[in-house]
Amino acid sequence: MQRITAWAERRLPSLTRLRPREPLPIQLHRRRIYILPTGFGLAFAVLLGVMLVGALNYANNAALLLTCLVGSVSAGSMLVAFRVLNGLTIGGLRAGSARAGETLRVFLDIGASQRERVAVRLDVEGREHVVVVPAGGSVTVEFDLPTAFRGWQAVPRMRLHSRWPLGMFRVWSWLHPDRALLVYPRAEGMGPAPFEPQGDADRGRPRPGDELASLRDYRAGDPRRLIAWKPSARHHSLLVKDMEQPAPQEDWRLDWDSMHGLDDETRISRLARWVDEAHDSGRRWSLRLPDGYFDIAQGDEHYHRCMTALALRP
């Protein structure tokens, strides 16, 4: 069995699912497109045989002619089926981002050089996608991949196939792109906020600033420029604009070593949650890992860099 498998792997790489990974883009050609009759095709062939014997037996030439015509069309559909896949190019493969456990959205481009191809089916992970590839253009198939672990995830083997036009023949080719998709670490559900070095000492105490907080009665020593003259005119006393500045969001300094007594995966998922929270709340953050440091910054690029580093922690 093993020898057969090895032989099949060597000789018929597309026929088997064992085809080694190959770089994109993949161009489909006759060496890797396989074709076999479907169950319906076989049954129809048997029926054609019955028709043939019947026509010959009754020496009925008109019936024989009809049988030949139907048989000829059926046989021709094999070539049409082949042409559906022949020359297709499986080009770009892109993926969105997903954390482990979520589904990863993948975009696969299938292009045709000249003719339009209809009824092209892509089987991925048990789901089938039917697309039409326009002539000289390409179509993007979107599908979701389930993810379980952070880190690189291989693109699964995919089968491109078709039964066009009559459903009598199935033509197929296995695709196994040499491409890995990155899955971010799972963020922990809930947990403590990161330790802030400044502490809570001055939190909540308003500080002078540029924003108008309220109006209050004049106290001795208030600068003249803070007096709200117009509202004071309608009042019996002088009113003073009480200006304050909101406490600025502290930059988070996320540090691998700040957590004690946790295993690596927990640390990674906690850091991932902190990075998520920081990114979501528009905060600036830095991330220190045992083998790298991402300085204080914010934005998508920073986020993806940090998450990638976390995802790829050994």
Add this chain to the structure above:
Amino acid sequence: MSRFRLSLRERPASEPPLTPWSFDLLCLTMAFVLGVHAPHLPWWLTAGLAVVLVARWQQRRRGGRHTPIWIKLPLIGLLLALVILTYGSLFGREPGSAFAVGLLVLKLLESDRLRDARVGVAFAAFALMSALLFDQGIVATAIVAAGVVPAMMTLRALETAGPRVPSWRVELPPVLLALLVSVPLALFAFLFIPRLSSPLWGAPTMDRATTGLSDRMAPGDMAEVLTDDTPAMRVTFDGPTPIASSRYFRAFTMTRFDGQAWSPGFGGRDTGTLEGQPRIHYRVTLEPTRERALPLLDMPPDAPTDAMLRGDRTAVANQRLEKTYNYEASAVADYRLDAALDPLARRATLQLPDRVGPRARAQAAAWVSQYGGDALAIARAALAMFHDGGFRYTLAAAPLGRDRIDDFLFGTREGYCEHYASTFTFLMRAAGIPARVVTGYQGGYWNSLGRYLLVRRADAHAWTELWIEGRGWVRFDPTGAVRPERVTLGAAAAAAGDGGGEGLFDAAWWRSTRDRWDVVNQWWNQAVNGFDSLRQQGLLQPFGIRRADVGDLALVLAVGFAVLVVGALGWALFQRREGDALDASMQRLRRKLARAGVSRRAGEGPRHFLARAARALPEHRNALERLSEVYLRSRYAHDKPPPELVTEFRRGVDELKTRRVVK
């Protein structure tokens, strides 16, 4: 690593229901099948099935899916009962096809899924073919073949093409194209698929009697035949065509008369002697008769191939003629047959039933006493009686009483060839002249376009042959005495009364159209329906194989298939090279330079490569620099290389002649 496995199973476990478009096409296919079978189904079955079909279509249109089992089961039971009640059996061509068509339409009731529809289409193809067992004329075949179009469209519709709305405009042309492209392969297979020389199982028997000649003749039987306008045979003559009044094709002779009907009886001991010249050679394409008799013109000197000549000089084929049959024969126009009559034959041809036609016998006895032994004179007297005795030619003859001879001769006095031939023969026998009834075809219609004689069933005719001392068997046509037009124009014209009047259907335009159409039919019969194992064996004659056997045919079939398949594969595999004309020219330049010793290195750009080539090949330096410039300009200065630059580059490459260098 996953286990090695060929994965061919259907992916989606549950099939989606049929789309309205595919269901409509499926209904259309079924309607087509019902239509092509309608001519031989009982009208009420056709109507009932049509109602079921339309009802199901409507139900499905309104969004209904399932037909409840309490509707389906009784319908199937009803169909079964009706077919058995009508035909008495479920097997055989007619009941079988009725049952199959019924089941096919009922299948629609439960066609909701892909699989049902596929099964339906496959059996529809089978039912289409079975319709050709009833009629394989060119029109019927064309109509049935047209049924392949909706069937194939249904199959296409079952395959989800993708997200787009199907329409006739989009879906029809590819199917027609596919059919058109398949024709060569189909024709090739048709020509070379080895025919069975004998059927594997019983050929279908015609449950319905075909109108045509039979080896039994009773006056009044033939009326249906005489109004049947379908072709019986077509005859081409090698030499000049015999005139209408001498085109007598003999099929049967009958000597025994039981008072009601004539039947063959003893036809003569051996093939009698036949003297005479000249001979007329002709070829006949005979429509299927399901008999063995081959109508032959006048007196044949010998039997056609694969046939036997009987003692009365009629021919029988070796097998029943279930399909169009071609044969060649010759005829002696001016003949003497059986100058000496065998005593047994004389007795057989003088036999008369007792107690039949006493008045006719008395009339015969009167002639005998008047003319003595002069057979010719007696015959002339009888013909004169038919001519002057108030006899009338009509296809709607009054029914005859118990004594058919006397009743006709002295009673109704109206009838057609059968009546006259029968009565005349009786009279002659009563007068002691050996006589027999001959049936066959007389006349025919000359198709000047196809240069052949078309003999219809309506040209069936009966006449008499008398044995005259010293001359042998001589043909007498008593009908001609009553109405000569019958002999020159045909039965219908004779029955029309005035004879030869140009009715609407005899107008010139109609006749020429009919001629043309009959030429097509003739061609179809000869080329397609008449293409049997014998003709197939002769197919390879131009290549030096006199009688191709199954092995030869299979070889040709295999080789031809291989050629066609290679051609088709070429079409399927052909892929235009990626790249454009400029690339193609660049490739040629690269090959030319490689031959001269300068091969392009991996990763080397065109400018560098051509510059290096110019240094290596100083004699082409100017040309190469110019080429380089043109290439760079056309490749990089525009989105698409302008055609004039591409042409210039190609010409430049053409003009560059490099010498092969041997390093």
